[in-house]
Amino acid sequence: MLTEGVSLIDSCSDRVVMEPNPTYWNPARRPTVRIVYDNVIGKAEGIKSVAAGDGRVDVVFDLTPDEAKGFPASDKGKIQTKFAKAILTGVFDERREDSPWRDPETRRALNLAIDRQRVLDKGAHGYGRVISAFIQPGRYGADPGMSPLPHDPAAARAVLEKAGLAGRELVFVASPTWKGVVEEIGRCLREIGLSVRYVSDRDGVPDTFDVKLEWYFDWTPQYPVACVHREFFGKDATLRQGPEDPGFDALYAKLLHATGEDVEDVTREVERYVQDKAKALFLYSPCTLFAVSDRIAFTAYDTCMSELAETRIKG
Amino acid sequence: MDAHATADPGGSRWGPHNTVTVVDPSPVNWLSITWNTMEEANRVDHDGIGQPSLAESWRWLDGETLELTMREAVYQDGETFDAAMFKLGFDKVQEWTNPHPPGAFLNFARDVTCEAVDDRTIRMRFPGGDSAALMKLRGMHLPSTRFWNEWGFIDPKTGSAEGHW
Numbered sequence: 001m002l003t004e005g006v007s008l009i010d011s012c013s014d015r016v017v018m019e020p021n022p023t024y025w026n027p028a029r030r031p032t033v034r035i036v037y038d039n040v041i042g043k044a045e046g047i048k049s050v051a052a053g054d055g056r057v058d059v060v061f062d063l064t065p066d067e068a069k070g071f072p073a074s075d076k077g078k079i080q081t082k083f084a085k086a087i088l089t090g091v092f093d094e095r096r097e098d099s100p101w102r103d104p105e106t107r108r109a110l111n112l113a114i115d116r117q118r119v120l121d122k123g124a125h126g127y128g129r130v131i132s133a134f135i136q137p138g139r140y141g142a143d144p145g146m147s148p149l150p151h152d153p154a155a156a157r158a159v160l161e162k163a164g165l166a167g168r169e170l171v172f173v174a175s176p177t178w179k180g181v182v183e184e185i186g187r188c189l190r191e192i193g194l195s196v197r198y199v200s201d202r203d204g205v206p207d208t209f210d211v212k213l214e215w216y217f218d219w220t221p222q223y224p225v226a227c228v229h230r231e232f233f234g235k236d237a238t239l240r241q242g243p244e245d246p247g248f249d250a251l252y253a254k255l256l257h258a259t260g261e262d263v264e265d266v267t268r269e270v271e272r273y274v275q276d277k278a279k280a281l282f283l284y285s286p287c288t289l290f291a292v293s294d295r296i297a298f299t300a301y302d303t304c305m306s307e308l309a310e311t312r313i314k315g
Numbered sequence: 316m317d318a319h320a321t322a323d324p325g326g327s328r329w330g331p332h333n334t335v336t337v338v339d340p341s342p343v344n345w346l347s348i349t350w351n352t353m354e355e356a357n358r359v360d361h362d363g364i365g366q367p368s369l370a371e372s373w374r375w376l377d378g379e380t381l382e383l384t385m386r387e388a389v390y391q392d393g394e395t396f397d398a399a400m401f402k403l404g405f406d407k408v409q410e411w412t413n414p415h416p417p418g419a420f421l422n423f424a425r426d427v428t429c430e431a432v433d434d435r436t437i438r439m440r441f442p443g444g445d446s447a448a449l450m451k452l453r454g455m456h457l458p459s460t461r462f463w464n465e466w467g468f469i470d471p472k473t474g475s476a477e478g479h480w
Contacts, residue, residue: 002352012344018351019329025388034329035351036336037344046338055331061339085363139363219346221357221365223450226420236418256446259378263446296335302363306339306347310361313333 005037014040029309033296037306043067050077050291058296061306063289064177065124071291081127081287082300085218087134088178090211090281091232094242100163101210102242108278109159110211112152114188120284123184128286133275134229136285140222141267146275149282157192169195174213176200181213181283211281214239217304225255225270233279248273346416353456356383356401357449365449369396369457370437378444383437390459398431404457405429405439407467414468414480420447421454456480 005016015038020031041049041057047067049057053076063071068079092101100106116130131137132146160166170189172182179198186196199206216239220227232239233248251273255266274280292298299310339347350358356370367373370383388396408414408423415421428440441448456468468476 002348016348018348021391023389023391025386032333034334036334037348038336038338039344041338043338043340056336057338058335059337061337061344062341218363219359219453220450221359221453223447226447226450227417230420231418234420236420238418257444258446259375259444299361301359301361303359304341305350306337306341306344307350307361308335308337309351311335313335 012037012039014038031309031311033311033313035308035311047071047291050074050293053077053293053295058293059298059306059311060291061288063291065127065286065289066177066180067291068127068289069125075294077291077293080290080292080298080300082290082302083129083136083285084288084300084302084304085136085139085224086215086286086288086304087131087217087228088128088181088213088215088283088286089134089232090172090213090283091239091241092211092281093209096208099242100165103163104277105159106163106165107281108149109156109163110281111149111156111278113156113160113192113194114185114281114283115151116148116282116284119181119184119188122187123181124178124284124286127289128284130284131282133271133280133282134232135224135267135271139224141224141264141271143268143271146272149275149278153188153192160192160194165194167193169197170211171197171199171206171209172211172213173199173201173205173209175215176202178213178215212241213283215286219303219305223267225252225267229270229274233274245279247277248279349456353458355455355457356452358453365453369401370452373449376438379441381439381441381448382432383439385435385437387435390461392459392461394459394461396457396459397434398437399434400459401437401457402429402431403460403463404455407463408455408480411476411480413478414476415454416478416480417454421451423451454480 003017003019005013015036018035024030043060046057046060050060051072051074071079092107094102120128130148132148135142174182182198189196216228218224218227231237233245234252235244235249251270258266288304295314297312297314301307354369358366358368360366369386371386373381373383376382385398385401390396413419426442430438432438468480470479
């Protein structure tokens with residue numbers, strides 16, 4: 001139960017305190033610890049605290065790959081990883097009528113130019129997994145017949161040159177968290193005669209760009225299309241950078257009216273559609289990364305949320 | 316749990332020995348706190364799989380009718396949770412046009428109905444069907460009467476619960 005502080009969409013108190021409900025019906029999820037969200041100390045200081053074992057902070061959420069890689073050797077804390085239901089993907093800027101990215105063949109060609117494993121390994125220290133599109137293998141709605149688009153720079157170059165993009169500088173907008181990823185994409189594209197300019201999304205999104213990287217996560221009980229695919233491509237998408245897609249909207253309507261096992265079949269159909277149309281620059285599924293004190297047993301959630309019911313103090 | 320003397324202000328039984336302090340810089344940490352303190356009919360476990368929560372089970376009676384069996388549970392303020400509390404949560408969320416911060420995709424259509432058949436049974440009717448129903452229920456919080464009377468997701472600055480659920 002919440003005993004101190006508030007956390008709202010637009011504001012939160014310096015700390016939020018939650019104490020266990022000793023009469024909670026589910027013993028397996030009955031917390032045994034008081035949880036304090038410290039909203040003041042900050043991530044960098046929190047990471048230092050975990051590594052030093054000074055007791056001020058036990059878990060820091062949402063580390064960047066660089067922060068995880070840079071975590072000091074410590075017998076007081078460690079980096080914990082989770083292959084949560086998250087994606088890192090590129091949204092094409094299709095807002096202008098003459099945008100080359102309105103052509104699925106051009107979008108597919110840029111996908112073929114990317115060596116995803118190299119981008120993941122060198123741009124994000126390997127914290128993630130290359131996946132086909134938006135759903136991880138083995139998850140609800142994943143199509144076992146799908147595989148990531150191949151790395152085929154020669155084919156990519158041919159199509160992109162035909163589209164008038166030879167020698168172009170492509171503008172990639174991304175959070176500073178993903179600057180290393182953009183730099184590695186740039187190295188891939190240099191091999192086919194293109195260059196990349198990184199623009200931080202902290203500086204405001206420019207009027208025109210080519211690709212904007214978005215991290216997104218699925219918190220749903222096995223209904224990924226509404227949460228993730230819709231957010232990128234649906235009628236009411238907040239991440240879409242182009243016109244509505246009647247093909248996607250029709251599939252989404254079909255999903256909403258499906259029943260029984262058809263729901264998962266249509267989910268797979270949506271996932272295949274997104275890849276067939278090269279609707280995004282598919283990259284990989286990033287790990288969620290935590291700095292965790294050795295004094296606690298921390299259970300991370302695949303939803304990427306900081307749910308803490310099962311987290312315990314060791315001993 | 317035994318009481319422990321601590322250096323905490325107020326001298327509560329909670330101290331550093333049984334406190335976990337977290338730093339969560341996520342812009343949606345308000346949602347994590349909601350899910351740590353509220354409960355819904357269903358939830359998603361740490362492996363990302365949907366699980367029963369305040370509803371112990373559910374089944375589709377036909378393409379438009381979902382029947383849920385509520386768990387026997389008691390709120391921390393002593394109030395009994397039952398099907399009427401589920402119905403209350405549904406009625407409250409339906410009072411608003413767009414209550415959920417993530418967006419309208421979580422809304423139940425206006426023609427969806429909810430009936431408490433008995434203390435433990437809820438029957439929801441979705442004209443035309445809605446395969447997203449269980450996802451939407453994950454976002455429909457089921458607090459006690461005291462919460463509804465004292466807070467009710469109303470933003471004190473605006474007096475509205477739109478986008479504030």
